[in-house]
Amino acid sequence: MSEEIKIENMNTQEPEKKSAIRVIIHSFFVVPFLIAVFAVLVFLMVKVLTVEPNTARDYLEHVKIGGTTKRWQGAFELSKILSNPKMVPKDDRFVQDMISTFEYSAHEHNPQIRSYLALAMGRTRDQRYTPTLINALQDNDYSIVAACAYSLGLIQSHKGFAALNNMADHEDAHVRLQTIIALGNYQNHEAEKIFLTALADQEVNVRWDAAVALAKLKNDRGRGILLDLLDRKYLDSFPNIDPFEQDQAMLVAIQVIPNIIDSEFESVLIDLRDKDRSMKVREAARHALVD
Incomplete structure (x- = not known):
């Protein structure tokens, strides 16, 4: 009989021990973990709701004082954000900052920084950048020259048109391509002879865009x-x-x-x-x- 009582006591103690272990696990591990997860989620939500997106000025600052990677990323993001007219600063201070940053970028080892800055200026459609872009057409890096030519085609100033006319027979195919695209944006009959000559260019992309540019002028050649x-x-x-x-x-x-x-x-x-x-x-x- 006593043995039966002992066995019965052991059976009743086992569930009590398991229940106590569960309480300990929930108290010291599960509950704190859930609280921590909830706190992290709240923190992230607050951060997302309160952090303001970067502006053009912010990205320009990244280009000016950031590290190599941050400068490249800043120039790239700047060229994207300035394609939105609502995000383009119009004040003289920003324009001068853009120009001085672009001119200083001539010392950069990464030519993409300078190319993206050229695209950023072009996408503003602001004619105040025209002289800077025209001067950069003499750059030794043809990828930068191509970016400047393309940007002049976005701004579409008279001085830019004259400068592009002199780039149509450039030795680099990519520069010629961007020049034809840029001149095509003007839809100016004064460039018609250039497009006709470009129809025989050795680079197929140049021929394609010359045909498109001519069609814009209602020329079916x-x-x-x-x-x-x-x-x-x-x-x-x-x-x-x-x-x-x-x-x-x-x-x-x-x-x-x-x-x-x-x-x-x-x-x-x-x-x-x-x-x-x-x-x-x-x-x-x-x-x-x-x-």
């Missing part, structure tokens, strides 16, 4: 090139062009076709509207036909 740009089989012959880039090339071509449309272009556009694999291309073709 580049029609054969534009028809090629609307041909998927032709674009497939360039292995370095991915599907997204193919679509972009076609969209650019379709956009200018209404200026020189004829029965052949109309037939091609109808085919693209009905059969192309890209819905964006189909929609663009439909709009071009309506126009």
Whole structure:
């Protein structure tokens, strides 16, 4: 009988011990852990709600005083944020800071910093940056020259147009390409001869954009090139062009076709509207036909 009582006592003590262990675990481990997680979440939410996004001035400051990586990132972010007209500071102080920072960047080992600063100036569309960009067309780094040429095409000042006219026969293909794109933005008939010459450029991208620029002026001398740009089989012959880039090339071509449309272009556009694999291309073709 006594043995039965002992066994029964042991059986009743076991659940009590397990229950006590559970209480200890919950008290000293689980509950504090949950509290800590909750506190971290609250902290992160407060931080997200209270931290203000960086402005153009903030990114310019990163370029001026940051480390190598931060300067590069600051210039890149600056070129992005200034593409939004609402985020572009208009005061003279900011403009002078941009210009002085760009000029000082000539000493940078990383040319991308200077290139992104050039793009940032161009995306403001502010003509006060024109002289600085024109001077930088003499830079020894052609990637910087190309960025300056492209930016002058965004600003579209008279002085910029004159400077770009002298860059159309540059020895570097990328500089020539950005020059043709920039001059095309002006839609100025004074550049028509330059575009006609560029139709025979050894670089295919230059030929493509020359044809687009001519079509903007309602000149169909580049029609054969534009028809090629609307041909998927032709674009497939360039292995370095991915599907997204193919679509972009076609969209650019379709956009200018209404200026020189004829029965052949109309037939091609109808085919693209009905059969192309890209819905964006189909929609663009439909709009071009309506126009």
